[in-house]
Amino acid sequence: MYSIELLNGLLCKKEEWIKAYRLRKFEEFEKLPVPSWKRLKLENFSIPDFKEYRKEFLKNDIDGEGIFVKDINDVSALDEFKEYIDVQKSFGISDKFVTLGEAFYNSGVVIKAASKLKEPVRISYSLDNENSVVIDHNIIVAERDSEITVVIDYSSLSENEEYMNFFHNGVTKVYAADKAVVNIVKVQRMSNSAYHFDSNVAFIGREAKVNWISVEIGSGISATSFITNLEKTASESSLKSIYFGDGESRIDMQYTMNHIGMRSISNIETRGALKDKARKVFRGNLDFKKGARKAKGEEAEYALLLDPTVKADAIPVLFCAEDDVQGNHAASAGQIDENQLFYLMSRGFNEKEAKKLIVEASFKPIIDSIPVEDIKESINLEIHRRLVYV
Amino acid sequence: MEKGKTYVEDIDRGIYDIKNEVRYSFKTEKGLTPEIVKAISREKNEPEWMTEFRLKSLEIYNSKPVPTWGADLSDLDIENIVTYIRPDTDMKSSWDEVPEDIKKTFDLLGIPKAEQESLAGVGAQYDSEVVYHNMREDLIKKGVVYTDMETAVREYEEIVRKHFMKLVPPTDHKFAALHGAVWSGGSFVYVPEGVVVDIPLQSYFRLNAPGAGQFEHTLIILEKGAKLHFIEGCSAPKHSVNNLHAGCVELFVNEGARLRYSTIENWSRNIYNLNTKRAVVERNGIIEWVSGSFGSKVSMLYPMSILKGEGARAEFTGITFASKGQYLDTGAKVVHAAPYTTSTINSKSISKDGGHAFYRGLLRVAPNAHHCKSTVSCESLMLDNKSKSDTLPIIELGNDNIDIGHEAKIGRISDEAIFYLMSRGISEEEAKAMIVRGFVEPIAKELPLEYAVEMNNLIKLELEGAIG
Numbered sequence: 001m002y003s004i005e006l007l008n009g010l011l012c013k014k015e016e017w018i019k020a021y022r023l024r025k026f027e028e029f030e031k032l033p034v035p036s037w038k039r040l041k042l043e044n045f046s047i048p049d050f051k052e053y054r055k056e057f058l059k060n061d062i063d064g065e066g067i068f069v070k071d072i073n074d075v076s077a078l079d080e081f082k083e084y085i086d087v088q089k090s091f092g093i094s095d096k097f098v099t100l101g102e103a104f105y106n107s108g109v110v111i112k113a114a115s116k117l118k119e120p121v122r123i124s125y126s127l128d129n130e131n132s133v134v135i136d137h138n139i140i141v142a143e144r145d146s147e148i149t150v151v152i153d154y155s156s157l158s159e160n161e162e163y164m165n166f167f168h169n170g171v172t173k174v175y176a177a178d179k180a181v182v183n184i185v186k187v188q189r190m191s192n193s194a195y196h197f198d199s200n201v202a203f204i205g206r207e208a209k210v211n212w213i214s215v216e217i218g219s220g221i222s223a224t225s226f227i228t229n230l231e232k233t234a235s236e237s238s239l240k241s242i243y244f245g246d247g248e249s250r251i252d253m254q255y256t257m258n259h260i261g262m263r264s265i266s267n268i269e270t271r272g273a274l275k276d277k278a279r280k281v282f283r284g285n286l287d288f289k290k291g292a293r294k295a296k297g298e299e300a301e302y303a304l305l306l307d308p309t310v311k312a313d314a315i316p317v318l319f320c321a322e323d324d325v326q327g328n329h330a331a332s333a334g335q336i337d338e339n340q341l342f343y344l345m346s347r348g349f350n351e352k353e354a355k356k357l358i359v360e361a362s363f364k365p366i367i368d369s370i371p372v373e374d375i376k377e378s379i380n381l382e383i384h385r386r387l388v389y390v
Numbered sequence: 391m392e393k394g395k396t397y398v399e400d401i402d403r404g405i406y407d408i409k410n411e412v413r414y415s416f417k418t419e420k421g422l423t424p425e426i427v428k429a430i431s432r433e434k435n436e437p438e439w440m441t442e443f444r445l446k447s448l449e450i451y452n453s454k455p456v457p458t459w460g461a462d463l464s465d466l467d468i469e470n471i472v473t474y475i476r477p478d479t480d481m482k483s484s485w486d487e488v489p490e491d492i493k494k495t496f497d498l499l500g501i502p503k504a505e506q507e508s509l510a511g512v513g514a515q516y517d518s519e520v521v522y523h524n525m526r527e528d529l530i531k532k533g534v535v536y537t538d539m540e541t542a543v544r545e546y547e548e549i550v551r552k553h554f555m556k557l558v559p560p561t562d563h564k565f566a567a568l569h570g571a572v573w574s575g576g577s578f579v580y581v582p583e584g585v586v587v588d589i590p591l592q593s594y595f596r597l598n599a600p601g602a603g604q605f606e607h608t609l610i611i612l613e614k615g616a617k618l619h620f621i622e623g624c625s626a627p628k629h630s631v632n633n634l635h636a637g638c639v640e641l642f643v644n645e646g647a648r649l650r651y652s653t654i655e656n657w658s659r660n661i662y663n664l665n666t667k668r669a670v671v672e673r674n675g676i677i678e679w680v681s682g683s684f685g686s687k688v689s690m691l692y693p694m695s696i697l698k699g700e701g702a703r704a705e706f707t708g709i710t711f712a713s714k715g716q717y718l719d720t721g722a723k724v725v726h727a728a729p730y731t732t733s734t735i736n737s738k739s740i741s742k743d744g745g746h747a748f749y750r751g752l753l754r755v756a757p758n759a760h761h762c763k764s765t766v767s768c769e770s771l772m773l774d775n776k777s778k779s780d781t782l783p784i785i786e787l788g789n790d791n792i793d794i795g796h797e798a799k800i801g802r803i804s805d806e807a808i809f810y811l812m813s814r815g816i817s818e819e820e821a822k823a824m825i826v827r828g829f830v831e832p833i834a835k836e837l838p839l840e841y842a843v844e845m846n847n848l849i850k851l852e853l854e855g856a857i858g
Contacts, residue, residue: 316785323802326801328800334794335791
């Protein structure tokens with residue numbers, strides 16, 4: 001149970017302000033009910049019990065000149081992040097899960113970049129029977145003119161080694177100061193017995209950029225939210241995502257671009273495929289606030305439906321309170337194009353192979369933009385494995 | 391007797407704003423009780439099942455909460471809306487017998503002229519009851535029925551009982567329940583198998599008394615292979631009390647039948663327009679909606695097409711123009727419930743002068759509805775920086791064998807386009823007006839001529855003073 005006793009246990013030896021912060025988040029958490037989600041069919045969900053995550057998740061040690069990377073539980077690390085830890089606006093998949101992450105995190109990183117860094121920071125969680133719960137809280141700050149890439153990978157024991165109730169609940173806060181560039185890659189490839197809840201929020205300065213890549217190819221229930229605030233003049237953000245649903249998996253994606261600054265630019269591109277009885281909900285929101293003159297936003301979603309039993313919902317929303325903007329959204333869904341299929345089959349592929357190729361080809365541009373070779377490889381393998389039964 | 395006050399609140403919208411002195415033969419107390427509902431039913435000499443239906447709807451109404459999504463309805467004081475006001479005229483069969491002041495208002499709206507020229511029938515609803523009704527002889531001979539709902543309940547009781555609020559049950563939402571309890575007036579059209587009505591039937595609704603709600607019910611049934619174009623237009627004078635319009639439209643399109651339902655709605659700017667429209671389309675039938683929303687303070691209107699038979703088709707063409715003080719939440723809903731069904735939704739909205747246009751749509755494909763096709767396109771144009779424009783289409787797909795496309799665009803008139811037109815010698819104002827006219831053209835051309843003219847005039851009036 002997520003009780004005050006548990007929290008007090010976690011908070012011993014922590015700094016006072018951090019204690020106060022987490023206790024405040026706990027109070028909020030306690031008041032909120034566990035949400036019911038109509039489209040994901042999440043009802044009477046009981047949050048799996050707290051466990052420590054004891055494995056090493058920081059994969060490369062690049063702490064040094066111009067970069068600061070630490071485990072969030074490292075007591076000495078947090079003072080510098082005091083002003084970034086609290087987000088005033090509500091964000092994420094639901095306040096319940098966000099406050100859960102903020103009060104009870106068992107892992108996560110704090111990162112501060114001061115210069116342009118070539119090598120990506122790699123964080124990797126691999127859930128198993130002893131470490132079946134990951135509640136991570138990440139704060140990523142890029143100072144003026146800096147550049148950083150962070151790759152976070154969530155995987156678990158494979159389907160064969162039976163385990164239920166893998167649980168990931170994450171909160172990630174990203175701050176890009178003027179002219180900074182932040183690339184965040186999130187890969188989720190846990191087994192279908194896992195629950196995956198992930199809340200992300202970004203604040204972007206003048207002429208700064210935040211580029212998200214989200215890969216959702218696992219979990220029985222996956223709910224992700226990326227809220228990007230393009231706060232200043234010429235703030236820029238792109239979000240590229242792929243998803244793959246099979247079995248009875250249910251995927252809910254919420255991507256919001258809040259255009260506040262003048263000449264801010266955003267782009268959302270989502271490609272996915274569904275088979276068996278999988279279900280997905282795509283929510284793409286472009287919100288042009290008043291004053292966001294000459295802002296541009298685009299969103300596009302393409303869904304490939306591989307079986308008659310899938311369900312695909314899309315809610316692409318445009319809010320517009322400023323006339324001098326350009327907003328476009330497009331969504332399409334359907335089966336694999338017969339001409340493409342026919343062409344490949346005329347070249348000697350059987351139908352299954354041809355379908356596989358087409359799905360993989362549609363994902364390729366997004367997977368290719370991931371800067372870490374072995375993760376790219378794992379994603380390709382995972383998609384390949386899941387596509388075997390097309 | 392006062393001859394009618396002229397309210398000029400906009401440049402030339404005046405003709406819609408002539409208020410007549412309010413005369414009643416019967417008027418309910420403010421607020422809603424079973425006694426009022428019974429009184430309405432008694433006054434109309436209704437069969438018992440209808441009285442029962444009204445009372446049951448009232449119960450549902452009292453048990454349902456006011457919807458919290460969409461428009462802000464907190465200003466709408468439902469208790470203070472007089473639900474039933476009947477003008478002190480009985481049904482007239484000849485235009486000459488209609489009272490002078492009422493007639494004059496309709497004259498200004500151009501109804502009798504339209505009838506003389508081309509229209510097959512005119513049903514003009516004045517407040518809650520239809521005051522004037524007429525239909526061309528040859529259509530009557532073919533068995534086409536076009537009458538007011540009250541008469542239909544008495545004379546075509548079996549048909550009405552079979553269809554009335556079966557498509558929009560009172561349990562649907564609070565205002566559908568309210569409608570079920572207090573409905574009054576409206577049109578009933580029945581077109582027998584194979585009959586093609588070659589000229590449009592038209593009805594003009596009108597609200598007059600201050601604080602009066604309007605709850606007209608439209609029921610149209612097209613039998614196999616029948617064809618009809620029905621036009622509904624609305625206009626109301628402005629009063630200081632908030633007015634509610636909670637009408638209901640139920641359309642039954644049977645096998646191979648084709649129905650076009652056109653609306654140009656221009657309620658005055660204090661009306662809450664909470665209308666429910668729904669059509670069910672059987673095998674190979676076609677429903678076409680043409681919808682223009684210009685008036686009202688708040689609109690929540692989402693005509694729904696249920697494609698129930700294989701090969702059924704729905705088309706929706708809509709334009710929404712939100713101006714100062716208006717919140718127009720409009721859109722279209724389509725449910726593909728059978729294989730090989732097709733739908734096309736084409737929605738345009740313009741917002742200006744602080745107006746807020748909101749497109750809200752739903753496209754649902756049932757698991758068994760394979761081989762269906764749908765395209766949804768929403769375009770919004772903002773004419774200034776005070777206005778708002780939002781788009782929220784929901785797409786729910788229940789199987790894989792489909793072809794769905796959705797597109798939406800938001801923006802303003804591009805400076806390049808204006809510059810180009812100005813370089814050709816056109817003034818800036820005229821250039822902007824031209825672009826707006828071009829924007830709404832696809833909808834204007836779907837309308838009968840006189841409505842297209844009316845719509846263009848409305849747009850012209852709206853743009854004057856706004857641009858430049």
